[in-house]
Amino acid sequence: MKDGFIRVAAATPEIQVADCEYNRKQVERMLKEACGQKARMIVFPELCMTGYTCGDLFLQELLLTSCVDALERLLEASENMDILGVVGMPLTVNGKLYNVAVVFKEGVILGVIPKTFIPNYSEFYEARHFERGPEKPILISLAGQETWFGTHLLFACTNLPGLVIGGEICEDLWAPNPPSISHALAGATMIFNVSASDETTGKDVYRKELVNSQSARLICGYVYAGAGEGESTTDLVFPGHDLICENGVCLSESRRFETGIVYGDVDLGRLLSERRRMNTFNQNEDRDYVRVGFEMSSEPLELNRYVDPRPFVPASDEDRRKRCEEILSIQAMGLKKRLAHTHCKNAVVGISGGLDSTLALLVTARAFDLLGLDRKEIKAVTMPCFGTTDRTYNNACQLVHELGAQLLEVNIREAVALHFKDIGQDPEKHDVTYENGQARERTQVLMDLANQCGGMVIGTGDLSELALGWATYNGDHMSMYGVNASVPKTLVRHLVRYYADICESKTLREVLLDILDTPVSPELIPPKEGEISQKTEDLVGPYELHDFFLYHMMRFGCPPAKIYRLANIAFEGEYPPEIILKWMKNFYHRFFTQQFKRSCIPDGPKVGSVALSPRGDWRMPSDASAHLWKAELEKIQI
Template sequence: MYKNGFIKVELATINQTIGRPLENAIETLKILNNSQSAIVLFPELSLSGYTAADLFYEKSFLDESLEALKEVIDKTTYKGVYIVGLPLLVDEVLFNAAIVIQDKKILGAIPKKFIPNYKEFYEKRWFQAGMFTQNKEITILGQKVLFGDMIFENSQYNVKFGVEICQDLWTTYAPSDLLALNGAHLLFNLSASTEHINKVEGRRSAVIDHSRKQISGYFYTSCGSSESTTDVVYSNHKLAAVLGEVIGEKDFFNKDETLVVDVDVDAIKHQRRVDMTYADQKIGNEKNIPFIPFTITESKTYQFEKQLDKTPFIPKNNTEYQFRLASAIQTEALKTKLRSVNNLKIVIGISGGLDSTLALLTAYKAIKELNRDPKDVIGITMPAEATSNRSKNDAVKLMEKLNITQLVIPIKKEVETHLELLNHNHEDTTYENTQARIRTMILMNTANKENAFVLGTGDMSEIALGWMTFNGDHMSMYNVNAGLPKIWVKALVEYYAENEFKDYKNILESIYNAPISPELKKEQKTEDEVGLYEINDFIMYHFLVNGKDKKQIKWLLENTFGLTNEQNDKYIERFFKRFYTQQFKRQPMPEGPKVLSISLSPRGELRLPSDIKRK
């Protein structure tokens, strides 16, 4: 139900019987008594049926709806929070209400604020709008209950939620806006929405946008086609969105009664801390809204509803467009830089690896789009003792295919001379860094000679881990890859091989299938030293995007990669040690475009002191 900041939420649509609330209670109990979620949301007027029409005038029908509520409360074995809808008579005024319940206790009753009265909707025939109601204590089934505006709070885990009903979502200033600004992390909407062409898109957009602007989780469920179909058909659309992204959805064609999602509440809290506009709006919009306590059971056997995404940085929706956009961001950034430096040429070190390949393809695209000669891109491959034939050949072939200016400058002798000068004769960090710095010196001096600037190639994963030689490959005049993690670099090279650079597919395949290595020593593999980039990027995502701590990340790793406890600890300790101790390399890092939602730029986003002491 709840663990390490994740809460399980269930959205339900029952098989309605119009005019028979007790039968609706039976359907409600079927779902509740099988639920393992912390919170279950049912549709608008779920116990009575939304299309009961003039039955809402009948006192006996209203009493039956309350009897159905009592039946659910008395007979459920479910211990979590559930939210049902029913017509509620308060001081002889009828309201469309949401009832929030936990463990035989009614926690609160919320009226629908805005009543639709257009086209197929004519609720004002029966219901009073709740927008002007004052909070008051009423009696429901013998229990004293607050009626009006409220937020439900679990203080143990700092989880707060609010409730609104159907039309409230569609208003210019939704009730949930105020609830969010007063601390609600999760917003629940009981709905009865008709289905017609183009409505699904609008409904989805509204839910997504509420979760985005409210920096929240927004959960929506509609009543389904078992409502009366006299003139319209009702949707069973269930939607869950968090921070502007859909995390779960079942539409008209999916007849499942429920949708269960895992909600990262801590990610919502983290984003609110990061986005100061939330605090700006919160101050001045805080109202005297009562907080009603509820309980959450911590689960030792929490199971995610679906496998966690191993590559959360990579988009899963509209993927081809996102790759095109990443390519365009990199290319446009470099074009602007080229214009600003009076059309200098580009010098780039080509190793035959992923990063330099992506930077080269970006440079080639930028030069071509500026209608300049590809020869203005000067690619230099600088083989040393450990350089493999594969990487050298791939580098040369790619440069030949692109028809850029290519130089092959072996550095073996230069490295030996420099090490002799230092009286150094064994392979260690000095040996490796000497190669990186000599290569950078050649690139810089060639740039001086050719009226050019050096284009950097290091990616975000290397920048996070400090996997670069200070004042070696760490330095350039502009780094076009700084905004992309390693998994993105590989995916974008694959995208180019299948799309824009099909003629070079064989070369690109050879590059992205090769082991990742700086080739500073024989048989050297980067992932033997720093761990798999897929796992490091997973850690980086949940740390920087969702604000997870070590304990939470370890749990996520356990649930995602199936590593041993020792392996998890090693990955986490290595990542965080390198991340904090290598900040000094990020402080003077070159400029480069932001591509994803996060950046490691010390100027634009990540501001940490170099001498930080953090475990």
């Protein structure tokens, strides 16, 4: 359970209706198998010890006593298994019959949860046999042990404080007010559901959406085990549809109409971080709840979990196209409002032939279209200087022409050279002063041009540059509205590519594709043999790594060691561990030292779940110490 991960399992055994001993053996076999796979929790289907489809056999004393006997043997078999099991069975309590989930570990019954909502409609006739379970737990005797019985039971792991388990049974999830809501508000981070949902056309889609959305709504892990083969098919067929979901993401799903076990490695740390972040998630409804403690081993887990190396970018083409259109619309609508509010009929954009300025110009053109303004009032300014190459210059000019904006060229070489002379800067010394002098001159030109036409300077810097502080303070760092401020670099590329795919002009498409193929560079150092000599990613590191670090740090509050572990999984075969660690150290150093730049950035629209606006998502003192984060990185052994 290192880094807060725990492996859980959902199982569908092949059973025989009313044969408790046979069913017990199937459960025991799967329990042992899951334990061998280092799962620490396994959930079996509703009434699987007898079969859900027993009908009026549930009223037979022999079946009920046989089921308890089978449970006793299952408990004995589990005594040396470090795994928490949940199994469904019928149980008589105080003269009433209940549909229950028995929670046990290493031979000890931790508690018994009865079903809350008893369906008695369509194909369901459970009220003929079962009673609704009580909320407030009471003590009962079962299989020679005293244990708790009631719906308001939580099972808390004492040596993994974040793991608190609550449960519900089948129909409970379909009800308007599922018990799992109360469980989560009382502190449960993991919900199990022992189920016997029969299959009808299209029901699997709804079932998956229901489980997935409940895990998202409750910010929890949700383990759903469904009845399958062996149940009576007199009137119904059961699919054995098992699901493991985490905060709206399906980690694992079984194939329908098959028996077996599915596993999922749930990230408890992520769930706890999300709950801390959302102050509207009020964990205070613990009235009447009984917490039962248990322990389990915390040996390291070899993660069997997909880690997306590009978390800002949807994997499928369809989702990516939809995301890109949505983001372009958000950017354009934000700028549209700002232009309309300030009565601006002109916009000024610095064009370098690079990705960020290209995206800013595309967004500005779309905003002008929305306002019904002439694109000729967009002043796209190219400002060649010491590092400008023919490739970027020509691409910038052609881009502006194809979009129908007004191209202005202001060569800043003489102005920068004069400035260097004024301050005594050696033009042969290519240091930070040499670079920033050019960047600030460009910003001065843009601002003054905006003053001339009563326009607005549109910022081009993106989220990744803000995180790293890869911007010249009061240079490209400054604008009047930053349309790219919350767009990470890995996503900028896809937005430009999307525009290339949907544009009608073949020439514009070719220009955009060449811009995409150009190395990312501020072009502040003279080129070598006409080619770009200053490549950003050689200096600060690959943006796909930095975006990965940023996402997991900001979105889930992950510590460096955990991010490093995830990055090694995500980028296996792409970057060796020592390279990942090298750039992680650089990321944290720059993130903490460059906060002062983020504290005074211009307005700009938020487009995703991660943003660094000091007025919105991120409030951090500019002089905060990075010692804790750097110290953890130094402890990492490669």
